[in-house]
Amino acid sequence: MLEALQKKLINFLVLKDLIELYNNFPFNAAQVEKIQKKKLARLVKVAYKNPFYRKRFDECGLTPKDIQTPEDLLKLPLLKKAELRDWVKSEYEKNPARFKHWFRDSTSGSTGAPLVTYLSAHDKAYNMAAWIRMGAVQGLNPFFDSTFCLVSPHRLKKQGDSILQKFQLLKRTQVSYLASPEEMVECFNQEKPVFMYANKSQYVQMALYAQKNNVKLSPLKLYASAAETLDKQSRDLIESQFGMNRMYDTYGSTETGALAFELKGKRNQYIICHDTHIVHTLNEEGKSASSGRAVITSLYHYGFPIINYDLGDGLDIFEKDGLKYISRINGRLDDWIKF
Numbered sequence: 001m002l003e004a005l006q007k008k009l010i011n012f013l014v015l016k017d018l019i020e021l022y023n024n025f026p027f028n029a030a031q032v033e034k035i036q037k038k039k040l041a042r043l044v045k046v047a048y049k050n051p052f053y054r055k056r057f058d059e060c061g062l063t064p065k066d067i068q069t070p071e072d073l074l075k076l077p078l079l080k081k082a083e084l085r086d087w088v089k090s091e092y093e094k095n096p097a098r099f100k101h102w103f104r105d106s107t108s109g110s111t112g113a114p115l116v117t118y119l120s121a122h123d124k125a126y127n128m129a130a131w132i133r134m135g136a137v138q139g140l141n142p143f144f145d146s147t148f149c150l151v152s153p154h155r156l157k158k159q160g161d162s163i164l165q166k167f168q169l170l171k172r173t174q175v176s177y178l179a180s181p182e183e184m185v186e187c188f189n190q191e192k193p194v195f196m197y198a199n200k201s202q203y204v205q206m207a208l209y210a211q212k213n214n215v216k217l218s219p220l221k222l223y224a225s226a227a228e229t230l231d232k233q234s235r236d237l238i239e240s241q242f243g244m245n246r247m248y249d250t251y252g253s254t255e256t257g258a259l260a261f262e263l264k265g266k267r268n269q270y271i272i273c274h275d276t277h278i279v280h281t282l283n284e285e286g287k288s289a290s291s292g293r294a295v296i297t298s299l300y301h302y303g304f305p306i307i308n309y310d311l312g313d314g315l316d317i318f319e320k321d322g323l324k325y326i327s328r329i330n331g332r333l334d335d336w337i338k339f
Contacts, residue, residue, distance in 0.1 A: 003101040006121035013125035014132070018142070021133040024275045029322030032274040036070060039299040040278070047305040052087050070278045073297055074288070078310045084255065085115045088304055092118065102303065107254045117255050119303055126300040127257045130276045134250055134261040140195055140222050146171035148193035150202040153178055177202050181209035185217070192218040197250075200228040200238075207241040217241055222264060225249045229331045235267075251329055256296045256306055260326050270326035276300055279324060280308075281317050291316045 006013065024035065044064040047053040056076055057063065067073060092099055103124040107115045119127060132142045153176045173191045175184055177199065184206050188196075203225060210217050220243055230249045239247055245265035252258035259277040260270040272279050278297040283289040294313040298306040314330030 003121065007101045007103075010121055010125055010128075013121060014128045017126050017129035018132055018136065021129050021273075021275065022136055025133065025137045027271070027274055027323060032323060035275045036278065036299065037068070039275070040067065040070070040073075043297075043299055043302070043305060043307070046302050047307060050305065053305060053307065070280070070297075071288075073278065073308055074280065074282075074295075076308050078295060078308045079306070080310055081115060081255075081312065084117075084304070084306075084309065088115075088117055091304075092116075105254050115255055117304060119301070123301050123303050126276070130273060130300075131250075131258045133273075134248070134258060135195060135222055135224060138222060138248065138264050145194035145221065146173070146191065148173050148175070148188055148191055148196040150175050150177040150179075150184065150198035152176070181205040185209055185215055189215075189218050194221045195223065196220055196242075197224040197226055200225050200230050200234050203238045203242065204234050207237050210241045211237075219243060220246055223247050224261075226252075226258075229329055251326065253311060256298055256309060256311065257301075259296060259298075268327055270329070272324055272326060274323065279315070279317070279326075281315050290318065 024031070041064070044067045048057055048064050060075060060077070062075055066075065099118045102118040102120055105117045105119060132140075136142055149172065151174050173187065173193065175187050179187075184202065188206065203223075206217070209215065223242055223246060225238075225247065226249075235247070239245075248262040248264045249270070250258050250262075251260040251270055256277065258273070259279065260272045262268075262270055276299055278299065280295040280297075281289055281292040282295055283292040292314065294311040294315045296306065296309045296311050298309075315326050316328035316330070317324050318327050319325070
């Protein structure tokens with residue numbers, strides 16, 4: 001009953017979480033240490049009650065009291081993508097009714113079998129608020145600024161204004177990323193959005209079409225890139241058509257949520273969202289290093305905790321004023337593509 005109500009009230013939960021996250025920014029080292037200590041303590045207590053993680057704790061001879069700092073997390077084994085996929089699938093098959101009022105998310109499966117995850121209303125709301133915060137701290141008004149997004153076909157929702165949208169609140173237009181560049185550009189210029197988010201490839205398609213056909217794109221206040229590594233050549237092309245110093249890149253995954261972002265106009269410095277995630281980079285020996293494999297812990301996923309998740313990416317990290325930043329995202333290290 002409670003989960004059903006929370007799902008219906010998801011937008012109110014998002015607003016509550018957004019206010020919290022917005023007020024946490026900009027970060028400072030003392031504040032981050034305090035937030036992470038509190039959230040980490042809660043996370044490991046939740047995880048310890050979960051049979052999947054309880055086994056991991058027991059095999060390492062650990063209890064929640066042994067995990068008090070981000071560095072302590074590395075006492076636990078890494079969580080591989082296949083392990084997460086199998087665990088979630090197993091829990092769902094045991095009791096599908098348990099997840100009736102949860103949110104289902106899925107990766108595209110472009111590098112193999114899709115990874116399906118389920119999020120409680122709490123987890124989903126925090127997920128959404130963390131993403132919105134990245135734009136809000138750069139001037140985006142999530143309530144009044146209209147949004148244009150290119151999404152996978154299975155995520156398309158029926159285009160029809162809700163009651164709020166009829167009052168010009170939370171206006172959003174979705175277009176399939178399988179649409180032709182001409183269709184994307186025509187819809188974009190018709191809607192004249194204030195904010196846009198899409199993968200690099202879709203931006204490039206639209207930019208090339210606009211450039212080739214001498215079509216001027218409607219000006220944006222802000223736009224975000226997600227999911228794909230953003231190379232300099234593509235970025236230069238995109239900004240030449242969509243506008244300079246209004247673009248910011250984001251980093252994360254379906255299973256972890258968005259965990260780092262740039263400020264518009266500032267390349268090669270990704271701010272890690274230390275109040276939602278802990279990021280480690282490990283070298284080939286499994287030791288902490290300034291360059292290595294991305295190992296992610298989410299501080300808000302409680303339904304299926306994400307602890308020491310081996311994302312499969314390579315990252316370059318640097319420190320400034322006691323905080324970690326990402327200087328370079330090297331992309332997937334060892335994925336296979338399944339045809």
